[in-house]
Amino acid sequence: MKYLILTLMGLVMFTPPVSARPVSYPEGWTVMLNNDGDKNTAHVHYSPTAKTSIGYKVENWRDKEMVLNVVQMNNLLKRWNKKDSQANAYLKSGVGVAYSDAGDFDGKIEPAVFTGLALDWEDRRFFTSYENRYTEAGEIDDFYTQSARVGVAPYIGEYGDLHTWLMLQVEHTPEAKDNFTVTPLVRLFKDVHLLEAGMNTRGEVLFNYVFRY
């Protein structure tokens, strides 16, 4: 396992990073539902331009017993369009409130903010990404997370086909007991629907769904 993690970290460090597309096309709406071993999230955003999206996000951190309700803004800092590939750098930030059910903080509501950088690179065969985030929720909690993905498409489909990606995700949360989590997953993508499913090394299910229109 140690060698697997080191290899993945190496891949992330020495290859250009992947695509979560936190900004849609101009006047596009996106609905994102993410579920993994730590949290369940729902995020709806609107992109007035190809460089910005603004939306509302709810995150339920199960073990932390904390729910974040935030207005989130994503900004495309830079895009590199090449003939056969695309790379992006995004700034993702949110501001809102955190509600806790945990121990001494039971019933407590605190202002909450987060910010992070997301980088991606992809062509039609390969995909890599990296993103980090620092979250501050007043007296309730503050934490840093980072994650990276590598992916490969077993076949290359045309526009309108069902696209399949096999991916490996590594998450790192320094404060956590098991601070590295590895999740193999499959991404299926057709028309306006994107679905991801996998299971991490702790046996927890990942299930994500994105709808864009």
Add this chain to the structure above:
Amino acid sequence: MKKLTLLLTALILVGVTPAYAGHHEGETHETKTEAAVQSGDVHVSVNGLVCDFCARALEKTFGKQESVEGIDVNLESKVVTINFNDGQTLDDETITKLITDAGYNVEGIHRVK
């Protein structure tokens, strides 16, 4: 680990099998489009076209233009073919601006005579 293997196997089977069927549809679509190319059409070479989201972005962008009858995006060749309504067109500058505003870069524009 057994559960993980079963889950991934099922997803891969679901994902890969219909994909090849879909690929044939894509080929048919391209053939039709090539046959339908006509005088006045514009072929635009675009950088950054790597996935269906990119293609959809350009469809949405040009779909709002009254002069445009339809477009075809070929992700393999990175060429966008724009079909115009009779007697109508868009100049190169407008086409370039629309594609740039959608988040992509124009490499070249070729008009069918």
